[in-house]
Amino acid sequence: MKYEIVELEPKTVVGISAVTSNNDPEMQKKIGDLWTRLYPGGEIAKIKNRANSFAIGLYSDYEGDNYCVTAGCEVTEADNDDMVIKTIPGGKYAKFSVRGNMVDAVAEAWEEIWKMNLERSYKADFEEYLNEDFENAEINLYISL
Template sequence: MNYEVVTLKEKIVVGTCARTGNDDPDCVKIIGGLWQKFMAEGIWESIENKANTYCIGLYSDYDETSYDVTVGCEVLENSNPKLTEKRISAGQYAVFHVKGDVVKAVSEAWGKIWDMPLDRSFSGDFEEYLSNDNGVAEINIYIALK
């Protein structure tokens, strides 16, 4: 799977958050539930000071068995006190461009990424959902590098 290395400035993300892990039998349900809540409860619409129109799925605060998942948006500044604020660290990221069915394409991409010998920092990885036209989504997956 091809990728490019990019350097990003720090980003502020606000949204709804939960803790899970890849070995958690409810992992898919937890992450899917966050996305459902984010869309169905109007959280996306309520976020002020959006930097763009993209949704972000952020994986951060890693430990040996779990991590935080935040579904939200990048903001210029946080004026959303009822939502969780997370920061995406400035630094180098491997970015994978993914296109296809939103669930299937992202799941398959992560399976391939986990098998790659990337020098990951685990400071925070994220999916940036760019568009979804007629069931064909465009997503960038950013993996933090050391």
């Protein structure tokens, strides 16, 4: 799977979060529930000062097998006391670009990424959803190095 190395500035993300692990039998449900709350549930409309129209799926706070998943948006200023505020650290990332069914394309990309010998830093990894076309989504995945 092809990727490019990019240098990113820090980003602030506002959204909703859950803690899970790859071994958690409820992992997919927890993550799916976040996205359901964000879009059909209307949480996305509450996010103030959005930097762009993209949605972000952030994986952070890696502790052993557990990590925090945040579904939200990048903001220019965090002004949502009732939501989770996370910072994506600036630095070097491997950037993967995929297209296709939103769920399948991301799942397949992660399967490939896990097989790769990347020197991951586990500071923060994130998916950036560039459009809302479920069947023909454009998604960038960023893996912290």
